[in-house]
Amino acid sequence: MEITARSLWTMIHGMGFGALYLMACSGALxxxxxxxxxxxxxxxxxxxxxxxxxxxxxxxxxxxLTVLSGTYIVYPWYxxxxxxxxxxxxxxxxxxxxxxxxxxxxxxIGMEWKEHVAWLVPISxxxxxxxxxxHGRNLKSQPELRSAVLTFVWVSLLAAGIAxxxxxxxxxxAPVEGGATLRLAEGAGR
Amino acid sequence: MSALHVTExxxxxxxxxxxxxxxxxxxxxxxxLVAAFAIAADKIAVIKSLMIFYKPTGPLSGVxxxxxxxxxxxxxxxxxAWRSRMVDIGRVRTVALVLLILGVMLTxxxxxxxx
Numbered sequence: 001m002e003i004t005a006r007s008l009w010t011m012i013h014g015m016g017f018g019a020l021y022l023m024a025c026s027g028a029l030x031x032x033x034x035x036x037x038x039x040x041x042x043x044x045x046x047x048x049x050x051x052x053x054x055x056x057x058x059x060x061x062x063x064x065l066t067v068l069s070g071t072y073i074v075y076p077w078y079x080x081x082x083x084x085x086x087x088x089x090x091x092x093x094x095x096x097x098x099x100x101x102x103x104x105x106x107x108x109i110g111m112e113w114k115e116h117v118a119w120l121v122p123i124s125x126x127x128x129x130x131x132x133x134x135h136g137r138n139l140k141s142q143p144e145l146r147s148a149v150l151t152f153v154w155v156s157l158l159a160a161g162i163a164x165x166x167x168x169x170x171x172x173x174a175p176v177e178g179g180a181t182l183r184l185a186e187g188a189g190r
Numbered sequence: 191m192s193a194l195h196v197t198e199x200x201x202x203x204x205x206x207x208x209x210x211x212x213x214x215x216x217x218x219x220x221x222x223l224v225a226a227f228a229i230a231a232d233k234i235a236v237i238k239s240l241m242i243f244y245k246p247t248g249p250l251s252g253v254x255x256x257x258x259x260x261x262x263x264x265x266x267x268x269x270x271a272w273r274s275r276m277v278d279i280g281r282v283r284t285v286a287l288v289l290l291i292l293g294v295m296l297t298x299x300x301x302x303x304x305x
Contacts, residue, residue: 071254076246109299116228116297119254120221120290123261127217131210138205145207148214148283155290 001187005179006077013074014167017066021121022164024059025157031055032150036140044137053136056129063122063156070118070167077176078111093174103173110166118163124156208272211282216268218286220261221293227253229302 003011031052035044082092089096097107128149132139139146231241231249241252295301 067254071247071250072244075250079246079248112299113297115250116224116253117294119224119257120293120297123217123220123224123258124290127213130213134209134213135205135207142205142207142210142279144279144283145210145214148279148286149210151287152214152217152290155294159294 001185002181002183004177004181006074006176008182009069010074010171010176013066013069014164014171017062017069018160018164018167021059021062021066022157022160024055024062025125025153025160028052028055028059029150029153029157032153036146044140049136053129053133056125056132060122060126060129063125063160066160067118067122071115074176075115077178078170091178093170093176096174097170106166106170106173110170114163114166114170117159120159121156121163124152124159128153128156206274206276207279208275208277209269211277211279212265212268212272214279214286215282216261216265218289218293219264220257222289222296223257223260223293224254225293225296225302227257228297229305232302233305 035048035052077093079094080092082089082095086092089099094107094111097103097111131145131149135142135145139149227241231238231253238249241249241256243255244251296305
């Protein structure tokens with residue numbers, strides 16, 4: 001059972017940081033709506049408030065790790081240019097996608113959207129975390145401030161979902177492969 | 191009542207909301223800047239080459255670095271100006287959300303290509 005270094009980094013970027021962010025974002029939205037949705041809701045414990053602050057800060061770190069690992073580690077492998085006369089485009093995912101009308105849209109629409117819209121995620125969640133750290137439980141009695149923060153978190157979920165969907169589909173059609181091969185386990189030989 | 195419980199918010203409406211408003215508006219501007227720089231780099235060859243801060247990543251490196259730098263700069267300026275003030279959060283929210291939605295829409299290639 002083997003995996004290439006590039007494939008491993010792609011998994012860390014997408015299934016590690018990215019997917020974890022998506023799950024964490026769902027949890028954050030539930031908690032924010034449950035705790036802060038109305039001033040008539042039950043009281044908020046200081047420990048809950050502290051937990052949510054740390055939770056949103058961790059989400060911000062995850063969002064930054066996702067876009068930075070994607071942009072500066074995985075994307076250069078994705079957009080690598082093959083040498084003249086290359087026999088196979090398997091190691092050049094962008095060129096492989098563009099080589100067929102059946103797959104070119106995954107780059108021209110999917111990757112072109114994903115590589116930019118993903119950056120709205122760390123911007124949005126960093127803002128949400130900072131507002132929450134600054135205002136905390138006061139958000140409960142400031143509905144307009146609270147609804148703005150919640151909307152940004154919802155949009156961050158949407159943007160992360162777009163990036164995650166296209167990332168998965170692009171990697172399905174033209175996987176980022178190459179680099180050192182890591183042996184994870186020995187299979188039973190026949 | 192447990193000391194850990196917070197049940198009343200008597201001063202919260204008077205708590206200066208300028209810091210939060212600055213963060214929200216700056217985030218909206220930051221989201222829009224991502225789309226604006228991406229479109230500029232896509233349409234104008236000179237800007238595209240100027241945006242290559244890190245060659246393996248190409249123009250995306252400059253587009254995102256400039257957008258993030260712009261966002262942080264706007265945030266710093268707005269925060270400095272508003273941090274101890276009460277601002278009209280309704281208007282700030284509307285402008286920020288319009289910019290955020292524009293950011294999402296204008297990064298979508300079929301829409302960006304219409305410009």
